Amino acid sequence: MRDRGMIEGLTFEAAPEAVTRPLVSLIVPVLNEQDAVIPFVQAIDGMVQSQWPVLEDRPRLEIIFVDDGSTDATAAVLRGLCAGDKRVKLIQLSRNFGKEAALSAGLKASRGDAVVPMDVDLQDPPELLRPMIDRWQSGVQVVNARRCDRSSDTMFKRSSAQLFYKAINSLADHPIAEDVGDFRLFDRAAVDALNQMTEHSRFNKGLFSWIGFRTETLDYVRPQRAVGDTKWKFSKLLALAVDGIVASTTFPLRIWTILGSVISLLAFGYAGFLVIRTVLFGVDTPGYASLMAAVLMLGGLNLLSLGLMGEYIGRIAKQVRGRPLYIVADKVGF
Template sequence: MLEGLKFPTYEAQTDRPLISLVVPVYNEEDSVAHFAAAINGVIAKSWPDADTAPRFEIVFVDDGSRDTTAAVVCAMCSIDSRIKLVALSRNFGKEAALSAGLKAATGDAVIPMDVDLQDPPELIRPMVDLWQSGAQIVNAKRVDRSQDSFLKRTTSRLFYKTINAIADHPIAVDVGDFRLLDRSAVAVLNEMTERCRFNKGLFSWIGFRTETVEYARPARQTGSTKWRVSRLVALALDGITSSTTFPLRVWTMIGATISLLAFAYAAFLIIYTMMSGGDTPGYASIMVAVLFLGGLNLFSLGLMGEYVGRIAVQVRGRPLYIVSTTVGF
């Protein structure tokens, strides 16, 4: 179980900082080696003087892959001591896998990345430079998403507008998990106990001094996306319910407004009946009112159910993930 697993604590052995790249993977046997090779090439090009370059480690978090991803990473660990593996006991989802990687990372700064190289490794140097200049979080903002599909761009834009309109702490627009986090920020994130995890919201909530670098998002170079529509919808609901209680409050206001209108209409009917006699009730008007109010009730109950369900998950207190194997630590 997670509680019984002890990850090593980083102790500085040189004056050069250690940068941890955290890479959640799921069925990416064809991508992990390509990713590691690309990272090594970019690091060598970005810091030609090896004596002054930061030290790096790559922490792959295998999220219950059904292919040979874990075996490929294990083989890479035996070749390169900078590569490490955290294998989860089953598929817990990317948010949980990323949290496991943040927990396992030992660096002075941590950079979550996608294995498909849509998070350009070339940004590592400018992010590290801003961090060494005093920034505690460095966001990577996507200013050009033309390589993404029209549907993905549209739904993403709608999601950011919706959540930032109602969230207690707005999240950075067009900034994914790709960012640099100082050790102090990672320590705070590791202390958070949310079971329904929405990391982008947590990154925004913790604050700290933040800088931004911008980039054009490239096309995916290897593999295929593992995100299904149902998972994206679930992630969006987690994001909204974990970032604000506004959807609950708004139904209080809607209910109060409808109640006031209903009382006013009832008073009108009483006075009208007393003065001129009652009309024969209309079937259509009754059905419209019943269906309208019934639909509102069901929708509001479903919304409250989303919050209650997440409360139940939190109260159970089960671990966010379970680590089955670690290699290279």
């Protein structure tokens, strides 16, 4: 029933209040995924129709694919999708900048009231979007999706991931959520905070933890990859792990301050012992083995500490150069 109102003695019927459906942005970084993008969009369509059977209840969607320098027909397939579906948008980067940069490009371009990064391989189940959005609409600003069962991963990947989380959370100033990847929902306020971050050596999981906001977690079983092969090689995973530790804490630098202090105290104590022994018992012939052990140990520690400082200094150099995190070659659908 319409409300009635009066302006200077005139009576009128007010129009019903307009109801705006929320806009949800899906951020999908892709690299050589020409066979996966169409099944992904089809899976999203099927999820929307099954989870929100009433059209008026459905959130509006924009699906932002970020092509991170693909060399196959991924860009051509995405351009075709953009031409036939206004929800689909394409950001094409000028070359491969890495998933962290591609994800940042998608976050920057998103317009949604809520934003959800997802993998195109459907290991991030579209069916989880409905409970994530429901939590968000109840007032939660960040909804994490935690992998409670990683049996689909190899033994090496599971063990290395467990080791990484234990290492980084024992060192990081702000621990990251274990077994939570990029698949999570962000409120617009959280996305705006992330877009203010200027780090060049990007570790998004650390940034997601650092911004805070009201957070809840949903558990899910991670399925097998639906199409294609993973693009994460061991060297890339190792580089990401180093970036994560270096970006999350300066504690490794402090270790060498502590270790140097301890070694200095031991050295002064040993020097005092040698002076006293020489005064009391005279000079004896120094042992070659003990001398070489001390030299090699201290030399190794010096090289290790220099290498660690080099990791931080290298990232400082990248930051000081001021180059952009990524370069957009083209945008379609915006």
